[in-house]
Amino acid sequence: MNRPIEIVPSVLPADFSRLGEECVALEAAGVDRIQWDVMDGNFVPNLTFGPDVIAACREHVDVMFEAHLMVANPDELLPNYIEAGCQMAIVHVETTAHLHRTLGNIRELGCRPAAALNPSTSLDSVSSVLDMLDMVLIMTVNPGFGGQAYIPTMESKVTDLARLIDEGGFDVDIEVDGGISASTIAGPASAGANVLVSGSALYNYQEGLGFGVQELRKLATDAQSE
Ligand code: DX5
Numbered sequence: 001m002n003r004p005i006e007i008v009p010s011v012l013p014a015d016f017s018r019l020g021e022e023c024v025a026l027e028a029a030g031v032d033r034i035q036w037d038v039m040d041g042n043f044v045p046n047l048t049f050g051p052d053v054i055a056a057c058r059e060h061v062d063v064m065f066e067a068h069l070m071v072a073n074p075d076e077l078l079p080n081y082i083e084a085g086c087q088m089a090i091v092h093v094e095t096t097a098h099l100h101r102t103l104g105n106i107r108e109l110g111c112r113p114a115a116a117l118n119p120s121t122s123l124d125s126v127s128s129v130l131d132m133l134d135m136v137l138i139m140t141v142n143p144g145f146g147g148q149a150y151i152p153t154m155e156s157k158v159t160d161l162a163r164l165i166d167e168g169g170f171d172v173d174i175e176v177d178g179g180i181s182a183s184t185i186a187g188p189a190s191a192g193a194n195v196l197v198s199g200s201a202l203y204n205y206q207e208g209l210g211f212g213v214q215e216l217r218k219l220a221t222d223a224q225s226e
Contacts (some may be wrong), residue, residue, distance in 0.1 A: 003173060005220045006032035007213050008066070010177070010199030012146040019053065020060040023054035029209035030217075033064035033088075035177070035197050036091060038081065038145075040071040042174025043095055044144035051077075051084035058085030066090060068116065068177070070143045075102055079109060088112040090137050090175075103132040114175070116166040118143060119151055123161055130170045136161055140188065141178025146199040147206070150179025155191045185216055186223035196220055 009031050014022040026034055026150040036054055047218035054065060066088035067081040074091045075098075083087060089106045093115050096102045115126050116137035126136055138158050141148040158174055165172045173195045176188040181201030189196065198216060205212035 002224050006195040007217050008033050008035050008197045009202050010035050010037050010197055012037050012199045013203040020057050023057045023061045025065045027061040030213045035066050035083050037068050042072040044070045046144045051080040055084040082109050082111045090114040090116050092116045133172050134174050135173040137175040140176050150184040155187045156189050158191035158193050183218050189220040189223040190226055
């Protein structure tokens with residue numbers, strides 16, 4: 001049974017001087033959730049959104065927020081992002097020695113737990129906690145910046161993860177993030193990813209965000225059923 005396709009914008013390409021309005025435009029464009037790429041300048045060489053920025057945008061829209069925590073100390077920071085209004089927290093497995101405990105803490109705080117894997121990180125890092133996860137994010141670029149080239153070799157990782165989830169009967173979404181565009185989205189969708197993050201490609205549509213969301217959703221849905 002295919003899991004519903006979700007199109008998720010990264011707000012990295014958005015106009016940071018108008019983030020509340022940008023969230024309203026994304027919600028109007030029909031996105032399924034908004035991903036906040038939280039970067040601390042330590043785990044990744046870029047620095048982005050604090051919780052207060054997200055909290056300021058929270059009141060403008062109803063759409064789900066997910067925090068992609070590209071930070072060296074997620075256990076310390078994640079309560080702030082949940083308090084700011086994020087309904088999902090995505091922790092990089094490379095940033096915590098006690099992933100099982102961290103995921104349990106997220107759930108106890110009333111938030112949906114998810115884990116992210118960098119391109120070189122093995123699925124073994126999440127295979128024993130799939131029962132605790134709502135989603136696994138397979139990075140299709142090395143984290144830190146938008147506008148990077150998609151890494152196609154990650155598709156076999158998506159296929160392997162989809163098999164693990166299916167064989168175990170787990171209720172877990174698969175998200176991909178990085179270089180997702182009209183020309184790359186079919187690969188991960190047909191491999192089993194149902195949550196697809198797009199930043200630069202979505203914002204580059206001359207026809208606007210609504211058109212872009214619709215096109216990416218159709219391409220992913222068609223690929224899923226092939
Ligand atoms: C990398 C970021 C980006 C972003 C999407 O750390 O996580 O992957 O969300 O950016 P694009 O779609 O421009 O690759």
